Amino acid sequence: MKDLEEKTIVKKDIYKGKIIDLELHDVSLPNGNTSKREIIQHPGAVAVIALTNENKLVMVKQYRKALEKSLVEIPAGKMEKGEAPEITAMRELEEETGYSCESMEPITSFYTSPGFANEIVYLYFANRLTRIHENQALDEDEFVELLEVTIEEAEEMMKNKQIHDAKTAYALQYIKLQRLNQK
């Protein structure tokens, strides 16, 4: 087993933002040479698979400025400082969709872009949904459209790229695997 570690020699804070920070590290490589690493610090996020009593997947459509287009995704949001991920998951589900759930079951977690960012997504399954309010309770700069679709409709949306993000793609495969394993 080689020692692959890259040790920071100098760290430069390039930008401290509302959601992300950018750091530039001069690192020493395993062979003794040096290189630069651009790193995005992110607070981490949660995402929620929520199925209604009619077995429809609760989804949100929102404008993604980085892509200059709207995507349909499973409900998600970034963690507040000191907030446990399952609490974030409950809060985001309720704010974005008006649904509450009996419990949040952890499914898995993954780093989204380990090559340049430390963002981690904790994925949950929302057990037993209840509609607690008709309206969403969004942040003041958040505009989100609620959708409820069958898995077949979601797969069609993945084909035509209305759904086009890693966490939602993972979630759809997860649901299909669960169903095949139940057969």
Place this chain on the structure above:
Amino acid sequence: MKDLEEKTIVKKDIYKGKIIDLELHDVSLPNGNTSKREIIQHPGAVAVIALTNENKLVMVKQYRKALEKSLVEIPAGKMEKGEAPEITAMRELEEETGYSCESMEPITSFYTSPGFANEIVYLYFANRLTRIHENQALDEDEFVELLEVTIEEAEEMMKNKQIHDAKTAYALQYIKLQRLNQK
């Protein structure tokens, strides 16, 4: 259907780097208010599911400075300017693993972090591998350890978080779904 678009009023280039650029956009929101969006521009990447003749998954272990630890992932790499993704996929597979393949079959693509970055990953399946050289041909600042594991071993590595990134998590589910559907 609401118009969710967020129009840029002012764009500020904060940082232009080797791999990522950071931009800060003042945007006008659907309700007429304004907000700020922090955006990472990334050239996009490819990732490759490569199974050996013994049905083992070809994987690479590398240090991820953003996480300050090593992860085991499927072979991947960022696209060079003007390079078609399947060419990048062939090149990265060969450089990181010493394997060539007969053809690269596109599986899907996804944005990894649409909330703040435009990074897209094109996922391929490498058909019919051939070992073309014993050694890797890595970039001068790239240190990568080659692994070949069964799917069961990969799932165990996912449980203990040696595997912990979105594209590899997606790839493992993809392989399981293929196998269940072939039964």
